[in-house]
Amino acid sequence: MTGLGAGPEFDLIRRFLRRRPGDPATPPRGLRLGPGDDCAMIAGDGIAVTVDMSVENIHFRRAWLSPEEIGWRAAVAGLSDLAAVAARPIGVLASIALPDGDEGETGERVSMGIAAAAEEVGAAVIGGDLVRSPGPLVVDIVALGETSAPVLRSGARAGDELWVTGYLGTAAAAVDAWLRGEEPDATARAAFARPRPRIAHAIWLAERSVPSAMLDLSDGIAGDAGHLAAASGVRVVVEADSLPLSGAAAAREDPLRLAAAGGEDYELCFTCRPGAAAEVRRAFENRFGIPLTRVGRVVEGEGVVVVDERGGPLELRAFQHWVERA
Numbered sequence: 001m002t003g004l005g006a007g008p009e010f011d012l013i014r015r016f017l018r019r020r021p022g023d024p025a026t027p028p029r030g031l032r033l034g035p036g037d038d039c040a041m042i043a044g045d046g047i048a049v050t051v052d053m054s055v056e057n058i059h060f061r062r063a064w065l066s067p068e069e070i071g072w073r074a075a076v077a078g079l080s081d082l083a084a085v086a087a088r089p090i091g092v093l094a095s096i097a098l099p100d101g102d103e104g105e106t107g108e109r110v111s112m113g114i115a116a117a118a119e120e121v122g123a124a125v126i127g128g129d130l131v132r133s134p135g136p137l138v139v140d141i142v143a144l145g146e147t148s149a150p151v152l153r154s155g156a157r158a159g160d161e162l163w164v165t166g167y168l169g170t171a172a173a174a175v176d177a178w179l180r181g182e183e184p185d186a187t188a189r190a191a192f193a194r195p196r197p198r199i200a201h202a203i204w205l206a207e208r209s210v211p212s213a214m215l216d217l218s219d220g221i222a223g224d225a226g227h228l229a230a231a232s233g234v235r236v237v238v239e240a241d242s243l244p245l246s247g248a249a250a251a252r253e254d255p256l257r258l259a260a261a262g263g264e265d266y267e268l269c270f271t272c273r274p275g276a277a278a279e280v281r282r283a284f285e286n287r288f289g290i291p292l293t294r295v296g297r298v299v300e301g302e303g304v305v306v307v308d309e310r311g312g313p314l315e316l317r318a319f320q321h322w323v324e325r326a
Contacts, residue, residue, distance in 0.1 A: 047090075048145040050081035056136035064178055067106045069193040071113025071139065077218065078143035079121055079197040080266045084216040085152065086206035087145030089199060091126035092118050095140040097133035110139065121199045151206050153231035155213040156271040162236060162296035163277045165201055165268040165288075168221065169249030172262020176252050188248035195266040201288055202268055210277055211270035220261040221269055221295070222316040226304040228271060235301030236271075241309045244293045260306050261316045271298055 054060060054074040065073070075092055082089050094114045098107045107130075115125050123143075170191035177184035184192075198216070205211055213232055217224050221243070225236040243259040252258055270277075281292045306314045 046087075046146060046148040046150065048082055048085055048087035048147055048150060049142065050078055051140065051142045052077040052081065053141075054139045056138065061178075062137075064174075065193055066113075067109035068113035068116070070137070071110040071115075072117045072194055073113075073192075074110075074139035074141050075114045075117035075143075076195050076197050076266060078141035079117065079123070079199065080195075080216040080218065082143050082145035083198045083202040083268065084214055085145075085147060085150040086202040086211075086214070087147040087150065088203065089118070089121045089123035089143065089145045091124045091144050092128075093142040093144075094125055094128035095130070095142075096128070097131050097138040097140075099133050099135040099137055102137060103132075110137075114139070114141070117197075121197060149206065151202070151211045151214040151270070153213050153215055153228050155211075156228050156232035156234050156236070156298050157212065158234055158298055158300045159274065160212055160234075160271040160298040161274055161277065161294055162225070162238065162269070162271055162298060163292060163294050164217070164221065164244065164270075165198055165292060166265070166290040167244050167246035167249070168217070168260070168265050168267065169243075169252075169255060169258035169262050170246040171195065171264035171266075172220075172258040173246075173249045173252050173255075175262070175264070176258060185248040185251070187246060191246075191248075192264060195264065197266060198268045201284075201290075204284065204287065205268075205270070205277075205280070208280055210272050210280060211268075212272055214268060214270035217265040217267045217269050218263060220263045220265075220316075222260040222304065222306050224269060225296070228269070229302060229304050232271075232298075233302070235299045236296060236304040237299060238296040238304065238306040239309075240306050240314055242293065242295045244291055244295075256314075257316060260314075 054077060060070055060073060078092060079089055096110060118125055170188050174184035174188035174192040213228050215224055215227055221238055225238055229236045240256055240260060245255050245259055249255045249258045277292060284292045306316050308314055
């Protein structure tokens with residue numbers, strides 16, 4: 001990498017960005033100029049840009065994760081937003097605030113996790129910033145992608161069906177175990193520590209014109225589905241008994257709360273015209289090896305409601321950073 005002068009800060013950046021065995025030899029399509037100048041240069045047909053911040057003791061705890069996993073999760077949070085609009089990733093900008101003592105091995109391992117997550121979906125780290133922090137550790141990710149036909153939150157209509165990819169509540173099951181002083185199930189821990197952004201899944205669905213509106217599930221479907229409702233001017237009804245639970249979530253004390261409001265799933269939640277997802281369900285599951293599940297419906301009105309098998313509303317609230325406290 002060129003474009004950086006002498007100094008300990010820039011030596012550290014060079015270590016974070018150096019190529020390693022297995023790194024792609026050519027830059028992703030759409031990247032004209034990578035890190036080392038004042039700006040990276042990209043080109044594409046419809047650029048998607050998103051930002052996501054991970055803060056120690058809010059989004060992760062060091063006792064739960066390795067430094068590589070901290071970086072991986074931070075990157076996936078941004079990359080998953082690209083999946084939500086069915087955009088092909090180009091690259092990520094990674095800004096890291098490192099407390100004293102983390103500028104050596106820990107910081108480098110965090111950066112390796114970010115790079116690994118980006119490379120898994122065909123992207124690259126194309127720049128960022130590195131600063132000293134009095135604490136805590138903070139990782140801020142800007143993800144950039146390309147799509148000429150983004151799937152937005154605003155396309156849902158009354159009569160549409162509500163579907164999700166994969167299983168819900170698995171990562172939340174790991175957090176639930178840790179908070180109770182237990183070691184989480186291996187599947188649950190992997191779901192929290194190394195989530196996979198559903199990039200290919202979203203593009204596959206969009207290429208078949210299945211989703212009418214879509215987002216990714218980061219805070220729990222009980223809350224996130226409300227964003228679809230607000231953007232589309234409709235009411236979303238989530239059917240609790242239809243939510244797909246993994247074995248790890250089902251084994252916990254309150255699996256419904258984990259699935260509906262636990263968050264950290266990074267699965268896709270989308271609406272579609274009646275029958276559209278059912279027509280491709282088998283092909284999707286054969287292609288990706290995860291379930292595609294109808295979990296509700298769209299009706300006239302506003303907001304989101306989670307209902308039981310009799311249609312009665314359930315009191316479930318997804319994660320929020322600022323909530324009313326008694």
